[in-house]
Amino acid sequence: MNANHYLTIRLIFLLGLISQMGRSQQAGTDSVKTIAPIPPYDNRNAELPIAYGRQPLWKITSALSTVSGSDLQKNFATNLGNTLFGRIPGLTVQQSGGEPGNDTPTLIGRGINTFGGSGRNLLIMVDGFESSYEQLVPDEIESISLLKDASATAIYGLRGANGVLLVTTKRGSDGPLVVNFSTQQGFHTASRLPQFLGSYDYARLYNEGLRNDGKAPRYTDADLEAYRTGSDPYFYPNVNWYNEVLKKTAPISNYNLNFRGGSSTVRYFVLLNAIQSNGLYKNVGDLDPESVNSKYSRFNFRSNVDINLTKRLSASLTLGGSVEDKANPAATKTDTVFSALAKLPPNAFPVYNQDGSFGGTSALTNPLGNLLRTGSYTSNGRTLQSTLKLTEQLDMIAQGLSISAAVSFNSFFRSFSDKTKTYERAFATRNASGEVFYSRFGQNTSLVGNEANSDQWRNVIFQGFLNYDRTFGKHGISALLMYNSDSYTNVNPTTSAIQSLPFKHVGGGGRITYSNRNTYIGEFSFGYMGSENFPKDRRYGFFPAASLGWIVSNENFLKENSAITYLKLRGSYGLTGSDQIGVNNRFIFEQRYPYTDAYYLGNNNTQVFGLAEGAFNPDVTWERQKTVNLGVELTLAKRLDFTLDLFRNNRSGILVSPNRTVPQYTGVVLPLLNQGEIDNKGFEATIRYSNQSAAGTSATSAFQYMVEASSWYAQNKIVYNAEAIRLFDYQYTTGRPVGQPFGLEALGLFKDQAEIAASPRQIFSSLQPGDIKYKDQNGDGVIDQNDTRPIGNTSVPTLTVSLHSKLQYKGFDLDFLFQGVTGRTAYFGGSQFHAFQNNGQVAPIALDRWTPETAATATYPRLSASNNLNNYQFSSFWQRDGSFIKLRSLELGYTLPVSLLNKAQITKARVFVNGTNLFSLDYMQGYIDPEVSSGYPALRTVSAGVRLQF
Template sequence: MNQMIIRTISTLLLSAGCGVYAAAQSPVTDSTTTAKAASVNIAYGTQPAWMVTGAVSSVKGTELRKSFNTNLANTMTGRLRGLTVLQGNTEPGVNSPSLYIRGVNTFGSESTKVLVMVDGFESNFEQLVPDEIASVTVLKDAAATALYGSRAANGVILITTKRGQEGQLQVSFGAQYGFNKPVALPKMVNAYDYARLYNEALQNDGKPALYTDADLAAYQQGNDPYFHPDVNWYKQVLRNSAPMSNYHLNFSGGKKAVRYFAALNAISSQGMLIKAGDINEESSNSKFNRYNFRSNVDIDLNKTLTAFITLGGTVEDKANPAGNTTGSLFGLMAAIPPNAFPVYQPNGSFGGNALYANPLGNMLQNGSYTSNGRTIQSSLRLTQQLDFITKGLSVSAAIAANNYFNSYSNKTAQYERFSISRNNNGDTVYTRFGQKTSLQGDESRSDQWRNYALQGFLNYNRTFGIHEITAMAMYNQDSYSISGNNLPYKHVNGGTRITYANNRKYIGEFTMSYMGSENFPKGSRFGAFPAVSAGWIVSNENFLQHSRAITFLKIRGSYGLTGNDLIGGQRFMFDQLYPFINSPYFGTANTGTGGLAEGVPANPDVTWEKEQKINVGVEAAFGERWRFTADVFKNDRRHILARPYYTLPQYMGVDLPMLNVGKMNNKGLEALLSYTSKPTAGIQWMAEASATYAKNKVVYNAEAVQQNAYLYYSGHSVGQPFGLEAIGFFKDQADVDKSPKQIFTPVQPGDIKYKDQNGDNVIDQNDAFPIGKPYLPTLTYTLHTNARFRRFDLDIFFQGVNGSTVTLGSNYYAFQNNGSAPSMAENRWTPATAGTATYPRLSSQNNLNNYRYSSFWQRNGSYLKLRSLELGYSLPASLMSKAKMNLARVFVNGTNLFSIDDIEGDIDPESLSVGYPAMRTFSAGLRIEF
């Protein structure tokens, strides 16, 4: 796999001319940027890049436009070194991925969430669009995150929206239109193959065949579509492609006293489902629309007082037939055998049976499901310069209010569906399932959250000859409430950061926060989170100052303590709870009497997870063309919540409290190498490669004592799969007889054979073994290249992962629950194919042996994907000047264009489960700036 990826990258680099143009540096910036670069966003402020001693990486919003997606988080895939994005659901409006910074550092149930700050305040961010974003920054080590205290251990993402600059009005308009196509859909057998294979399965089970030769002929010829149907439900329910569009209009500029940035954006994505609302007025089309607006204004109230007003919002509308999401519909399409029933019966009614509904009938007759969301992000910040006290001193205060509300309107109905048969006279007999009802409305459901925050800062920035000092003291309090919870979540935080630089060679920084949360007992709600870091700019030393080979070299390191208060478990677990339960029956009445019971024992010492972070990094620039950075990190986390089953086993029959006894560590490295060509009149190009490796290990999780050492999760990575180790198929009955007994169900030749891990000659759950690798890849790597030739530009972005395992879901189990069969079942075991079979023998029953969780159903999750490709053309400067334009560019764009992986068949390694498929997008657009 790795050699194949390397060869592919090399070939594509040569064929593409090595890349995409970047004016003077890579579009991805981080603390590795040279001393000549601009400032870098850090916690609650900015610093010159040369002064940054923490591990920080960032990307401009303009780069995120290259991936055409309705969810901002999905545009970050591979763009930020150290950030891993797991795709998850791809349905428009619910395509929220999982984010991990430097892998996983905890095994807690709710502990992996990354803190996201938008313009300095916690807020939802996935609904933002790249055209309103200035930069996205990832903070990774203790020096970068300590100011966020007990919320920082999983890393922090800072999103900064655009602001106006002094100057003439600048107008930017862009339009992009394209279409989505599924990368892959589950491949199921047709009706003829289904009937043929099902007969074989019955024979293997010692049962008579269900389908006669005449049935098989009818399925093969397709001349009896009602009694011998052959339905591909994906073709009946899905379109070949679905349109997607994006339009934006931005205004920026201002005078010395007032600067502004205003933006409007409209994005639309129609779902892959057919237009059910155009066929039946009681249904709806699948669609997702979002409208973004933003108005950021900076006002100099006088010479020393400035107001920063930030206001942004979104309006989202989503509609679907058959359900609020499409998950159940896709599951139904994968499960129905192709010969179960036709789409329509001879009399025009919907086909169906007692086991399965009709997917098309569900879309047209089950009603419509719509949701309407509103988001507001607002803040006001005042900054007062205090130079009259001492030069470089300032004070600022800010208040923010963020709100999200989503309401649902579900109109549901039932419908009739029929199966048909022939009676003794040859007449068609209809059997009805379901009953037609009128539409019923339900608008009782809604989701809402609110977030309020108050901040205050005292800043000092002063240079005394060769000495540079920046210092900051801060206060932050926030309140976060969710509908359905009576008590809000609250944090109070105070902190400071002091940075000293000597002669731009030696840098030292101390950071500390003191944060408290309401979720912990009184007297133990606050904790200190200190961090120290240092940097040495070696290239400013005399022995390197005039070097042409090494133009910039910085060595930096950091050590500190951070925390994570998302510990999981019940809220306020320091209090003993007595929940309501149903008491036993008293008297002769057949009703229970409500009562109280003692809940799980309280933990009066519950606290947050604590993590020690160590990071050492080097940044270098060689000449004016090469740039390199590398970081090595190690994180040790303790106080993870776990039940102490090791101390008191479950068979004692008592509920155990959650205790902060868990430990784990995570370590790895990051690297980046880039090259930028000379700015000649010919081709200009840039190539950048990056990689992040992170490996974690559970040190202690208080799990119960196991008879076999290999059953312990401790010592493995978080998410390590445990299952039976498949070692092939049983060859014959003699092989069955001499092998350890597999207790799940009687086995036959062709069934999956498992390894006896403990040597007791029995295969049972005690033989569950660490198989495969966790879901989260240990290695993420990217290759970004761009080039410009005259007025043409080309941008290519590859992203790949390694070190993960994915598992085929139950839709790949042939005839499970009387369901369909995947095309891979064609290569099933038979006596004739015993030497080449890759699928177990077929069975008409739910085979409890073959369909167990085992290594047989695992696949290598590694892949290399062409995440985005964009080719553009800009009009000549002479034409633009006549039209008074700064830019006029047209482009074509492709997202998620192809994948190289080790999974057989047309299967995408990121979306193996039944659900909305991974999408490939093709689009064209234009961008005009005045």
């Protein structure tokens, strides 16, 4: 943060103090309630953010869901995305791991609507402009809304088909200065870590695997006894590498200070925030000066100011940013560290040898030694979001008419410092006389620095608006006409020349909303937009949408029905687009000649590279999506609220290779054509009950509560993807969900040799009793890849449910959120579950292995010390139900009575304890987290804090 930023914040603060002159005395006499009452579900006149504007809730006929920033504060996380689990109906959040600074989740709106991961991304808009959101903090967030149907997103043109996430930051208000300060201190723990057996069990089970393979045991009875007793830790080690490398807990802290207020002329919101989270690695930086401790810190600042320059001209300045620092020990990446922890057997070597050197071999490095003696990896990142908007009221031309212009500049830059070195490790052996010999590998070197790498992007956006909003008696009209031009540049030096060229969009859109007697509502919206990624004659597209709403409760025949407080029916239909056709498919309308093809020449088959004719599509265009949405909103007895949305999306024009019409054996490089099609349909439902009447909260009871349950479902199906002709119908992906797993169907374990002889031949390896038996799908008497079929579900859930509740009694309050998902499959694979594969470990799951004695109860195949190609085929045997229920947040607080605060000039004080991701109910048997199966684990956080208001 430079001097200009500090100066801006100080000036805004001074403006806020000046605006309070003449008000301070009155403000000091205002009564302050002990605790704010729980509000009713919806204030129908409250305005919510929509595309490039705001509308009263009763007037919205499109499908959207919103969560407030105050609710997001209940999840203590360094990444804003990790506060969204279960908060927004229709939004699927997939956790990617818990590493601080590298834990951005995947966000999916209304399920999967296209092929490939790159084409599913939501359009993220921060205060009306495309930008990153992960670095923002809940204290600066007013609300986050998901726009879901065509009526809500058509104005975004060929960028709205995947849904739009609107992030709205807080702004000032016309009122006295309010200062908020909060601090939160806590610690992380790994929600679950992989479990592995110790050296004694490892050795005896390894011997069993060797015997099953027809080989002699490796470990003698004396070896096993030494492992069991731990009598010789240097030559018979029993190392839990997770305990050696990781801490049980790691601290996390957060500090927040913000100012809000203003007058009829100037309104402001200013925020300063600091957050720090240490990693789970042990503090190796304290042990070796050339290593570092794992930590992540970020400082956020925000200054949002609205100024009435004249009676008609107003200006809005939005300025936000962050500075973040991240450090990890070792030159290796985090995933590499955790991969080594999951593979290295506990008896491979000790952490330290008897002479004090690090244990290790030529092929296996020492995880703790890697953290201590291979250098460090640090980065510094800066994010800036800035917008200036001017609005002129044109009432002299027509009442309710205004014109606006805005420019936004957003940028991100991260520099890396990679310091590397190597170290010596040794493997100890001992002869019969007890003499110790060391075989040494690697060498100790000095640090070598690399400061050349960086990652950066920037975008510049221009917008112009013409707005009209007026009521004529019982008629209301609001309209918007806009122009948008944006340019995004990725200046990362590692990207290709094509990807470094700016990504540009130019176009506009409009919306007109008509209401009659606040009962009948009609809206038409459209987007007209072009992208540089398509041919000139096919660059622009038109995307219209229409919606209707009927507030039935305003009709005379329902006004006398006191049970129905509010009833609205709405529906929409429209066309949206997506230009996310893949980063490797840029400018494929041009013929290119890549230098990639290889020819083998001469007697020695020397490989010679040369130019090749690349595939191209001169008619490439964006994906098109037709969306229909039907919704109902109902309030009963002023306390019970219910909403339901039904939707269906049809996505066409998805890029596919025409393998069905041109066989692959022709050897021709086929172009990508806009032929793919997907159907996706589902629902979202929310029911909420509050004991506070929606008519008002002036007469509040001592005990207040709110309970809200939500569920959302989305199931997609591939209609056409031009896949190659298959031998068997069950191998087609058409008609199945995107990402459907295909594998062998397991029928259990072979009981004996007679059953093996009577079964179809499995080609993967020689069989023994206790091996996995597979189903012969095509009946040819042979089990091979032709017998793979759809098994299980994808990793993306089809159904998500959440339960959110708030309870208040006098000064005490309790808030919790449960989230559950189903319709997904997890897989028990890799070294965590496949015993001894690739010289890896063995997990407790293998204790239930098949042996002649446990043949009737075994749930795990016979052990093998070699890579068993039959048992570890991708099959239903290793699949598990990926459903789970998690307690995402729990917070208990107490608001101190006002009588205790007056002398301290504090208007409100609240202390609280908070938990995030406290527990999970699932089918993983405690082995892995159902969301994060490998790499840096998911985190559980417990904290305590205080919030003060002045």
